[in-house]
Amino acid sequence: MALLAAPAIVRAQAVLKSAKASYRLTMLTQDLEHPWGMAFLPDGRLLITERPGRLRLFANGRLERAPIGGVPRVQASGQGGLLDICLHPAFAENRVLYLTYAGPGDGGAATVLARAEFRDGGGLRNVQPIFEALPRTSGGLHFGSRVVFDRAGLLYLTAGERYQMQRAQRLDDLGGKVVRLRDDGSIPPDNPFVGRAPIGGVTPRPEIFTYGHRNPQGLALHPTTGRLWLVEHGPRGGDELNLLKPGANYGWPLATHGIDYNGAIISPNKSLPGMEDPVRVWVPSISPSGLAFYSGDRFPGWKGSLFTGALSNDALFRIELDGERYLTEERLIVDLLPSIRDVRQGPDGLIYLLTRSNSGGLYRLEPA
Numbered sequence: 001m002a003l004l005a006a007p008a009i010v011r012a013q014a015v016l017k018s019a020k021a022s023y024r025l026t027m028l029t030q031d032l033e034h035p036w037g038m039a040f041l042p043d044g045r046l047l048i049t050e051r052p053g054r055l056r057l058f059a060n061g062r063l064e065r066a067p068i069g070g071v072p073r074v075q076a077s078g079q080g081g082l083l084d085i086c087l088h089p090a091f092a093e094n095r096v097l098y099l100t101y102a103g104p105g106d107g108g109a110a111t112v113l114a115r116a117e118f119r120d121g122g123g124l125r126n127v128q129p130i131f132e133a134l135p136r137t138s139g140g141l142h143f144g145s146r147v148v149f150d151r152a153g154l155l156y157l158t159a160g161e162r163y164q165m166q167r168a169q170r171l172d173d174l175g176g177k178v179v180r181l182r183d184d185g186s187i188p189p190d191n192p193f194v195g196r197a198p199i200g201g202v203t204p205r206p207e208i209f210t211y212g213h214r215n216p217q218g219l220a221l222h223p224t225t226g227r228l229w230l231v232e233h234g235p236r237g238g239d240e241l242n243l244l245k246p247g248a249n250y251g252w253p254l255a256t257h258g259i260d261y262n263g264a265i266i267s268p269n270k271s272l273p274g275m276e277d278p279v280r281v282w283v284p285s286i287s288p289s290g291l292a293f294y295s296g297d298r299f300p301g302w303k304g305s306l307f308t309g310a311l312s313n314d315a316l317f318r319i320e321l322d323g324e325r326y327l328t329e330e331r332l333i334v335d336l337l338p339s340i341r342d343v344r345q346g347p348d349g350l351i352y353l354l355t356r357s358n359s360g361g362l363y364r365l366e367p368a
Helices: 167-168
Strands: 022-032 035-040 047-049 054-059 082-087 096-105 108-119 123-132 147-149 155-159 176-179 208-211 215-221 229-233 239-243 280-282 288-293 306-310 315-322 324-334 340-345 349-355 360-367
Touching: 022 054, 035 340, 035 349, 035 360, 047 082, 047 360, 054 082, 082 147, 096 123, 108 155, 123 176, 155 215, 155 229, 155 239, 208 349, 215 306, 229 288, 306 340
Parallel strands: 035 082, 215 288, 288 340
Antiparallel strands: 022 360, 035 047, 047 054, 082 096, 096 108, 108 123, 147 155, 155 176, 176 208, 215 229, 229 239, 239 280, 288 306, 306 315, 315 324, 340 349, 349 360
16 A cells, blocks of 8 residues: 555654554654544545544545545534544445534534545535434534444444533433444434433433543444443543443543542542443543554554543553453653544554644654
């Protein structure tokens, strides 16, 4: 693959050392405006979203100048805009992909999931919104917005609570949730809240898979177990790594390790009966964003590791697990890249990163 083997824009750093690998950091482009998510096409080309509302193509070692047409209108304000991207599991046959974004409408914006067809030279076609994390609200914070397919072909989407913390506990509200859908947006009949009687006086939304989340910006499927792992932002402290369980409540804001930005106590409880405790908590915050398990062969010592970027810590975090138990972590490329927004494993077995800025970059970790 020309893209992966011989990029036209390369600036290699010196050899860097981690506990279990030696590697180099290579810059591929710095011509992206607030990139947010990325997805590799079957031929090795790379689709990248930019938060202002553009979809870009990185191919043959360079970023193509013209954005891809047909992207839906987004509300590019605050943390909102065009966010994640994910290919359908049968993309090679049906050319279907999914975009998440802050979708404007009456009452404000909501996290929206749209399905579209990607055609070379023709942009996106048949763009159809298939889910909205209602109700809409004003403001530009906490859209969440990662999307992943499981092995059964079901789709999972994270939605932030839009900086209205009590929404995370309301089961008739889709903010602060992870939802589970079929590929057309319909609801699987075995979702945990399908057909449930009212709880606390409200009828649960059948899309909900888990709830009690603040602003989840990383979601990954374990390559061996098929279980879903998630990272989410706490307030001032209290960022979390969670293992998702159907129907579970992850506590926000009734249980948290963080405090409010003004120093006020949000909750005296770090744990509560009937709620899931995090697998890992970060205090102070690192603002984890993007999440990927490494399953390749180019870095044998990293195989099985979980990687997350950090928006408020200039490093890439490599986490080691023992089954479903947190073991340890190390920080890579410390102070070399600011605000890592997304991390993915490429089809070449290398690790790709996006950085959040007006001149955002696409970078690659390579064995030294």
